[in-house]
Amino acid sequence: TAAPTNILSALGTIAPHRCYGHGVEMTRHMLNERVLLVLRLFDKINPDKLTLESQFAKDLGLDSLDHVELIMAVEDEFGFEIPDQDAERLRSPEDIVQYLCDKLDVFD
Amino acid sequence: LMSSAGGTLIRQAVKEAKPVFSATSEDARRRVLNLYRAWFRQLPYIIREYDVPLTLPMCRRKLRENFEKYRQVNDIRVIDLLVAKGQMELVETAHMWKQKTHVMDYFKQTVTPKPTDFLGKFFDGKEP
Numbered sequence: 001t002a003a004p005t006n007i008l009s010a011l012g013t014i015a016p017h018r019c020y021g022h023g024v025e026m027t028r029h030m031l032n033e034r035v036l037l038v039l040r041l042f043d044k045i046n047p048d049k050l051t052l053e054s055q056f057a058k059d060l061g062l063d064s065l066d067h068v069e070l071i072m073a074v075e076d077e078f079g080f081e082i083p084d085q086d087a088e089r090l091r092s093p094e095d096i097v098q099y100l101c102d103k104l105d106v107f108d
Numbered sequence: 109l110m111s112s113a114g115g116t117l118i119r120q121a122v123k124e125a126k127p128v129f130s131a132t133s134e135d136a137r138r139r140v141l142n143l144y145r146a147w148f149r150q151l152p153y154i155i156r157e158y159d160v161p162l163t164l165p166m167c168r169r170k171l172r173e174n175f176e177k178y179r180q181v182n183d184i185r186v187i188d189l190l191v192a193k194g195q196m197e198l199v200e201t202a203h204m205w206k207q208k209t210h211v212m213d214y215f216k217q218t219v220t221p222k223p224t225d226f227l228g229k230f231f232d233g234k235e236p
Contacts, residue, residue: 065175068141072148084138 026106031097038077039093042070052094078104128188136187140175143194147171150202158208162215170214 032052040047044066049059056062062070071087074096080103082090090096100106130136151167154160178190200206223229 064137064141065144065172068144069148072145084141 026104028097028101028106028108031100031104031106032093034077035074035093035096035100038073039070042073044069050093052097053092055092057091074100125185128185129192130184130188133182133184133187136184136191139191140187143191143198144171144175147194147198150198154201154211157204158206158211160208160211162212166215174214 036050036052039045039050044062045060054060056067056070068087071082071090075082078100082099086099090099130139148168148171151171152164155162155164155167178187181187181190201211223232
């Protein structure tokens with residue numbers, strides 16, 4: 001009789017198999033909430049003045065380095081890199097949500 | 109004849125300065141923002157690896173301060189050189205070629221600030 005070569009076949013009960021998971025079903029409303037949460041937690045933004053249409057530079061008074069930090073916070077939240085040419089066009093929360101919808105295939 | 113040829117050559121060289129890295133100010137701006145991003149992402153690892161008595165907000169404020177120091181610079185070649193020096197500092201810090209003391213040097217905790225008002229300068233012994 002052949003000796004078992006690894007512990008799993010020796011145990012005989014645990015067969016290795018793969019589990020594939022689908023991501024969370026995202027809606028535009030959920031993206032709005034997540035982006036606004038990230039922005040409210042950002043300490044250089046006044047949460048009272050924050051709406052979906054408020055511009056970062058004009059209404060919320062953020063300079064370019066704050067903008068960079070903000071985009072990095074959004075990247076950390078959603079887990080993918082946003083390149084520079086796209087990041088400099090994102091000037092309000094509405095722009096960010098629209099960009100994320102395009103990247104994550106959210107259509108409503 | 110030779111002097112006139114040399115004169116026109118010198119005049120042409122003075123009109124346009126050869127770029128260091130970036131050709132336009134947009135290019136230079138992108139380099140600066142990428143350097144800021146790289147430093148910002150490295151900060152938590154710096155604190156952990158050098159075991160330095162700093163918090164993340166302190167480090168972020170110091171990073172912002174060091175970038176704000178050169179906010180008024182508009183010459184593209186100077187910006188390129190500053191970015192190159194910042195990049196070199198980042199590489200040395202990230203690879204742990206520095207020591208804890210070099211990281212703490214950024215915070216200048218042992219430097220006494222030079223006096224700016226008259227009495228301060230007088231007590232220091234400096235002539236006005």
